[in-house]
Amino acid sequence: MGRDLALIIPEIAVLLTAVGALIAEMLRRPRIALVVAVIGLFVATGLTLRLVGTDTTVFGGSFRIDTLSIWAKLILLPATVLTMLLARVDVGGSAREGTVYSLLCFATVGALVLAGAGDTMFLVLGTLLTGLATFALVAYPDTDPATEAAMKFFVFASVTTAIMIFGLSYWFGAAGSTLIADLPAMDKMPLAVILGFVAVVVGLGYKASLVPFHFWAPDAYEGAPLSIAAYLSVVPKVGALFALTQVVRDLPPETGWTVVIAGLAVLSMTYGYLAALVQDNVIRLLAYSSIAQSGYFLLGIVAVGASELALTSIILFAAAYAAMNLGAFAVAAATGRTLNDFSGLGRARPLMGIAMVIFLLSLVGIPPLAGFVGKFLLFAAAIDAQFTWLAVVAIVNTVLSLAVYLRIIVPMYRAGNMAPAAPDPWLGVVVITAFAATLIIGLAAQFFLV
Amino acid sequence: MLPLVSLTLFLPLAGAVLILCLPKPTARTVHGIAIASAALTLVGALAMWLQGVSGEGFSQVEELEWIPAIGAAYRVGVDGISLPLVLLSAVLFLVALIYASSLRDRPRAYVALVLLLETTAIGTFSALDGILFYVFFEVSLVSMYFMIAGWGHEDRQRAALMFFIYTLLGSLPLLLAILGLYLGSPEPTFDMRAWIANPPLEGAAAMWALIAMLITFAVKIPAVPLHTWLPAAHVQAPTVGSVILAGIMLKFGTYGLVRFALQMTPEAFREAGIVVLVFGVVSAIYGAFAALAQTDLKRLVAYTSVNHMGYVIVGVAVAALTLDPAIRATALDGAVLQMFSHGLVTGALFFLVGMIQERADTREMGEFGGLLKTVPLLGWFFVLAAFASLGLPGLAHFPAEFQIFLATLGTTPIAVVVVLGIAIIAGTFLKALRETFMGEPLKRWHAMPDLGMRELLVVVPLLLLTVATGVAPSWVLDVIHRTTSALVL
Numbered sequence: 001m002g003r004d005l006a007l008i009i010p011e012i013a014v015l016l017t018a019v020g021a022l023i024a025e026m027l028r029r030p031r032i033a034l035v036v037a038v039i040g041l042f043v044a045t046g047l048t049l050r051l052v053g054t055d056t057t058v059f060g061g062s063f064r065i066d067t068l069s070i071w072a073k074l075i076l077l078p079a080t081v082l083t084m085l086l087a088r089v090d091v092g093g094s095a096r097e098g099t100v101y102s103l104l105c106f107a108t109v110g111a112l113v114l115a116g117a118g119d120t121m122f123l124v125l126g127t128l129l130t131g132l133a134t135f136a137l138v139a140y141p142d143t144d145p146a147t148e149a150a151m152k153f154f155v156f157a158s159v160t161t162a163i164m165i166f167g168l169s170y171w172f173g174a175a176g177s178t179l180i181a182d183l184p185a186m187d188k189m190p191l192a193v194i195l196g197f198v199a200v201v202v203g204l205g206y207k208a209s210l211v212p213f214h215f216w217a218p219d220a221y222e223g224a225p226l227s228i229a230a231y232l233s234v235v236p237k238v239g240a241l242f243a244l245t246q247v248v249r250d251l252p253p254e255t256g257w258t259v260v261i262a263g264l265a266v267l268s269m270t271y272g273y274l275a276a277l278v279q280d281n282v283i284r285l286l287a288y289s290s291i292a293q294s295g296y297f298l299l300g301i302v303a304v305g306a307s308e309l310a311l312t313s314i315i316l317f318a319a320a321y322a323a324m325n326l327g328a329f330a331v332a333a334a335t336g337r338t339l340n341d342f343s344g345l346g347r348a349r350p351l352m353g354i355a356m357v358i359f360l361l362s363l364v365g366i367p368p369l370a371g372f373v374g375k376f377l378l379f380a381a382a383i384d385a386q387f388t389w390l391a392v393v394a395i396v397n398t399v400l401s402l403a404v405y406l407r408i409i410v411p412m413y414r415a416g417n418m419a420p421a422a423p424d425p426w427l428g429v430v431v432i433t434a435f436a437a438t439l440i441i442g443l444a445a446q447f448f449l450v
Numbered sequence: 451m452l453p454l455v456s457l458t459l460f461l462p463l464a465g466a467v468l469i470l471c472l473p474k475p476t477a478r479t480v481h482g483i484a485i486a487s488a489a490l491t492l493v494g495a496l497a498m499w500l501q502g503v504s505g506e507g508f509s510q511v512e513e514l515e516w517i518p519a520i521g522a523a524y525r526v527g528v529d530g531i532s533l534p535l536v537l538l539s540a541v542l543f544l545v546a547l548i549y550a551s552s553l554r555d556r557p558r559a560y561v562a563l564v565l566l567l568e569t570t571a572i573g574t575f576s577a578l579d580g581i582l583f584y585v586f587f588e589v590s591l592v593s594m595y596f597m598i599a600g601w602g603h604e605d606r607q608r609a610a611l612m613f614f615i616y617t618l619l620g621s622l623p624l625l626l627a628i629l630g631l632y633l634g635s636p637e638p639t640f641d642m643r644a645w646i647a648n649p650p651l652e653g654a655a656a657m658w659a660l661i662a663m664l665i666t667f668a669v670k671i672p673a674v675p676l677h678t679w680l681p682a683a684h685v686q687a688p689t690v691g692s693v694i695l696a697g698i699m700l701k702f703g704t705y706g707l708v709r710f711a712l713q714m715t716p717e718a719f720r721e722a723g724i725v726v727l728v729f730g731v732v733s734a735i736y737g738a739f740a741a742l743a744q745t746d747l748k749r750l751v752a753y754t755s756v757n758h759m760g761y762v763i764v765g766v767a768v769a770a771l772t773l774d775p776a777i778r779a780t781a782l783d784g785a786v787l788q789m790f791s792h793g794l795v796t797g798a799l800f801f802l803v804g805m806i807q808e809r810a811d812t813r814e815m816g817e818f819g820g821l822l823k824t825v826p827l828l829g830w831f832f833v834l835a836a837f838a839s840l841g842l843p844g845l846a847h848f849p850a851e852f853q854i855f856l857a858t859l860g861t862t863p864i865a866v867v868v869v870l871g872i873a874i875i876a877g878t879f880l881k882a883l884r885e886t887f888m889g890e891p892l893k894r895w896h897a898m899p900d901l902g903m904r905e906l907l908v909v910v911p912l913l914l915l916t917v918a919t920g921v922a923p924s925w926v927l928d929v930i931h932r933t934t935s936a937l938v939l
Contacts, residue, residue, distance in 0.1 A: 366592055367584060384633055395626065399615060399618055410611070413600060446516065
């Protein structure tokens with residue numbers, strides 16, 4: 001028991017941080033809540049570093065301390081810190097500011113639970129924990145659009161999670177255990193396996209906003225504070241995709257799960273970019289883009305078990321995606337929510353403009369940026385697993401994505417009437433951090449391949 | 451030992467970073483730094499030239515660990531095929547920056563882009579790692595997009611968008627081919643030397659990889675029918691953009707055709723050689739006829755590029771088809787020299803057209819007449835460049851095209867119909883010269899000034915090299931031949 005607790009110290013640290021931030025808020029000291037949260041998350045990240053290289057399970061195999069869950073912490077904890085700085089700009093000075101930081105920590109705990117899930121009950125726990133915290137965060141501004149967004153989000157989440165729980169009951173019935181590692185035992189009941197898997201895909205697919213479970217995402221992103229939209233597009237999504245990876249690692253290949261995942265990949269990438277192509281609202285555009293990017297993750301997930309590159313590619317792309325997507329949202333926070341707001345950005349604020357161009361080109365996958373290395377490895381994993389056709393579809397979508405992101409870049413270099421202005425310093429910190437990460441992750445890819 | 455290749459490769463980038471870091475520099479400083487770093491790059495390229503290449507494999511190789519877990523590394527080096535192209539890049543970029551030194555519209559971003567392009571160009575030619583090659587290949591696209599979109603002519607946004615999407619669509623198949631070569635290697639590596647020494651793919655896989663590569667390089671070269679982006683991009687691009695596009699970036703395609711398609715999937719290329727040959731012949735003839743139909747000088751020069759690159763494709767295809775190493779060496783000698791010559795000659799032609807446009811604000815042949823009398827220097831230089839382009843003996847294209855035709859005659863004599871292209875191009879240029887430069891000078895152009903010092907510094911070196919290559923091609927050919935004669939496929 002002592003060993004198990006020692007291995008989940010980072011998760012405990014995040015949980016304590018959430019409580020600490022809440023206490024500071026109760027004392028009406030929101031700034032202190034922020035400081036506590038940021039320090040706590042950094043401490044948790046530091047505590048994770050000494051675990052690198054560990055590959056074991058705790059609590060009777062129900063929670064995994066492996067490459068995926070360790071990297072989830074190393075990626076998602078700093079990402080949460082960056083969203084908190086964004087949130088400070090967004091909701092700073094509002095009535096219950098400190099609860100935002102606390103809720104962000106709770107939601108991150110949920111994502112970490114998902115990423116290390118070794119037991120189907122942890123899938124449910126993680127989904128609910130992240131869900132409950134993020135419903136409240138979306139509704140935080142207490143405006144009509146935010147409330148509407150939160151309602152849609154809530155209803156959608158409740159139904160999909162219920163379906164997941166229902167499906168998991170089949171797995172429990174067939175395998176006689178809730179451990180994911182025991183799933184191969186049910187190879188005698190193919191129908192139960194596939195029913196359960198489809199249900200899990202529904203539950204995690206909503207969280208990862210995969211098509212066709214994505215309907216809530218554009219509305220929720222649009223209604224929520226920008227920082228929360230940025231958070232939703234990164235932390236819960238990566239948590240859910242890592243959870244899906246944990247599930248398929250132990251799923252027998254005969255069940256045909258790869259076909260389901262490959263189909264979802266095609267749908268998500270293609271529909272996401274096609275829908276993004278007609279958006280005039282940058283937040284909705286980024287929402288659809290994040291739907292499409294989830295599809296790219298599936299290229300790695302489809303190769304789990306068949307290619308050694310699969311896990312590496314998923315982790316590397318998650319890091320790249322977190323950096324470039326948060327960066328793009330941060331620039332949007334400094335600029336505006338419509339495409340028109342971006343006209344002239346590149347001329348009036350050249351540094352902000354260059355940063356945005358780098359983020360967007362990285363989202364396309366232009367070398368040598370982070371997104372390129374991530375997608376390159378994802379393609380390699382898919383081809384290695386005999387899914388060359390899927391890599392071809394992904395490549396065609398990459399061209400489509402260029403058209404999408406150029407819709408933001410092109411007006412940036414038109415003559416506009418934007419006045420040069422220095423952004424909020426904390427926003428600057430977020431942009432610079434994301435910018436540096438986007439440049440460095442590509443060149444320092446070796447670091448992720450241990 | 452200095453790491454010469456890396457120094458040459460990153461000097462322009464260092465210049466660009468310096469320019470971007472200076473707080474509020476004047477246009478003069480910006481251009482000064484840019485020209486200085488391009489000049490230093492040329493010194494580096496000349497030093498590489500003096501070091502020379504050994505016959506087999508690559509020389510001056512520099513290696514650094516990058517992502518050992520997947521067998522990717524920073525590997526650069528040159529052989530007789532890439533070294534002339536590195537030298538060509540260093541020369542063309544230096545004169546391009548001299549030409550651009552009169553620019554006052556956002557000069558900082560502009561020269562930074564040109565310098566970035568120089569690094570990507572030298573990088574593409576000297577990369578010996580699959581990923582590294584792809585990185586340089588793609589970054590060049592992005593820089594060129596911003597150059598056309600930012601400083602092009604009237605309809606630049608649309609042209610830039612078309613260029614970017616078209617060529618990105620074109621280059622992604624190469625990514626698949628690189629992944630195929632990687633996954634097919636017995637020991638997973640991105641080392642291009644290993645891929646060349648032991649082509650990792652065979653059978654259908656090799657054929658698919660070859661098809662993917664051919665699509666990528668055909669778009670880049672550009673070969674008919676994938677050439678449609680070229681006239682649009684050229685017409686809208688600023689002069690320097692056109693020079694770099696035609697002089698350097700088209701060679702990415704032909705260089706890739708040799709380095710990847712021919713060297714890494716030789717068996718498949720031999721099987722498909724006849725198809726490639728047909729595309730080459732069609733490109734050459736089509737490019738020539740299309741050039742003949744143009745009235746806009748810039749479009750005319752752009753289409754002659756399609757024609758000249760068609761000859762390169764023919765040369766490479768012949769090298770793949772033939773079983774005689776001597777003929778193969780001749781064909782490749784011609785193809786590589788043709789790339790080198792085309793860079794010099796077409797570079798000069800695009801600069802001269804740009805100079806005409808700056809003075810007259812039009813490029814329509816019909817609007818001119820008698821320019822030879824109004825602006826004799828510009829006129830005679832244009833005549834010289836045009837003659838070089840149509841393959842006159844004693845000028846750069848002649849030895850190249852001669853060797854390509856010679857090798858073709860020895861392998862697939864029927865393909866020599868491609869020689870027709872020369873006659874059509876001759877007609878094209880003679881028509882252009884008559885309409886633009888001959889006859890009585892028009893009154894409206896009387897005040898047109900002749901070439902200034904800056905412009906002479908741009909054109910004269912290119913034309914001198916054109917003559918030098920034409921009269922005594924051995925100074926380049928020796929380097930090329932050392933590698934092509936030792937090539938084992």
